[in-house]
Amino acid sequence: DAGVIQSPRHEVTEMGQEVTLRCKPISGHNSLFWYRQTMMRGLELLIYFNNNVPIDDSGMPEDRFSAKMPNASFSTLKIQPSEPRDSAVYFCASSLGADYQPQHFGDGTRLSIL
Amino acid sequence: DAKTTQPNSMESNEEEPVHLPCNHSTISGTDYIHWYRQLPSQGPEYVIHGLTSNVNNRMASLAIAEDRKSSTLILHRATLRDAAVYYCILRGVFGNEKLTFGTGTRLTIIP
Numbered sequence: 001d002a003g004v005i006q007s008p009r010h011e012v013t014e015m016g017q018e019v020t021l022r023c024k025p026i027s028g029h030n031s032l033f034w035y036r037q038t039m040m041r042g043l044e045l046l047i048y049f050n051n052n053v054p055i056d057d058s059g060m061p062e063d064r065f066s067a068k069m070p071n072a073s074f075s076t077l078k079i080q081p082s083e084p085r086d087s088a089v090y091f092c093a094s095s096l097g098a099d100y101q102p103q104h105f106g107d108g109t110r111l112s113i114l
Numbered sequence: 115d116a117k118t119t120q121p122n123s124m125e126s127n128e129e130e131p132v133h134l135p136c137n138h139s140t141i142s143g144t145d146y147i148h149w150y151r152q153l154p155s156q157g158p159e160y161v162i163h164g165l166t167s168n169v170n171n172r173m174a175s176l177a178i179a180e181d182r183k184s185s186t187l188i189l190h191r192a193t194l195r196d197a198a199v200y201y202c203i204l205r206g207v208f209g210n211e212k213l214t215f216g217t218g219t220r221l222t223i224i225p
Contacts, residue, residue, distance in 0.1 A: 004157075033212065043158070043215035056212065091157045100146050100205065103213060105157030 002026070004106035006092050012112045018080040021109045024073055025094030033093040033103060034067055034077050043091075049075065050097060082113045118202045123220045126192050134187040134219055136202030141182050146205045148213070149176065149187050151198040158201065158215075161187065197223045 005024040013019055025032050033048040047057040049069045060067070064083070069075040079086055089110050093103040119137040126132040138147065149161040162169055162176045164185075169176040175188040189196055201218040 042217060043152075045212045045214070048212055093157070100163060102148075102160035102163070103158075105159065107155075108157050 004092055004094050004104055006090075006106035006109050008109060009107065010110045010112075012114065013082060014114050015083055016081045017113075018078065019082045019086075019111060019113075021077040021090050021092075021111070023075045023077070023092030023106060025075070025092070026104055027073065029094035029096055029104070030072065031095045031097040031103075032069060032075050033095075034075070035091040035093065035105075036088045037091065037108070038088045046077070084113045087111055087113050118204060118216055120200070120202055120216065120219045122217065123222065125222045125224055127224050128194060129191055132189040132192045132196070132221065134189075134200050134202075134221065135184065136186070137184045138202070138204055139183045141204055142206070144206055147176065147178060147182075147185050148203045148205055149174070150201045150203065150213070150215075151196075152201070152218075153195075153198045161200070163205075192221075192223050194223050194225065197221055 004026055007022045011019060031050050034046040035043050036046055037043045044059055046059045047067045048055055052069045052072060065079055067077045089108045091105050091108045093105040095101045095103045146163050146165050148163040150158040151161050152158045162171055162174050164176045164178055168178060177186045199218040199220050201215050203213050
């Protein structure tokens, strides 16, 4: 079975540009999570959706970040305008939604903002 | 969320058992103990979880203290592929889908 699929795997862009990260969750999973990992802050949750509805976006750093889930099989995380401090690895994860169900992570998108 | 405490790093010889400790003295009665690991350049990977009883699966075993204030992840026979950062995470039973990652334990396997 296909796991969580993220694209692109790597993104290098200049400061001020718009960046869009994409995620396809595991089919049948109804919860989707976006995480960010940096050396300084470790792994931190940005936002999560349940049944395509955003439940908790308290981790979204600022208005430059936005996330959408238009349907059960696709989500995007957008940064506009991007800044060098946004450089990080961004992970998407999905789960069956029950509180104790494991989350399945994608391989991440390594983002570098120059 | 209740906090967990793990050693920053551990080393183990290949093909020997590894015991990774986790302290969670403020755990509540409804908190599950979850373990994830992150191999180099990959996303975190679920390993095991439990509530009160010891648990076994194909990857590892989880031993939970009787008072639930600590737990130990056991890799029965470490291989080089087990070199990773291991995270011990508490999750409440209801309304708490998100995972709060700490700094974890970096496990090095010595050939």
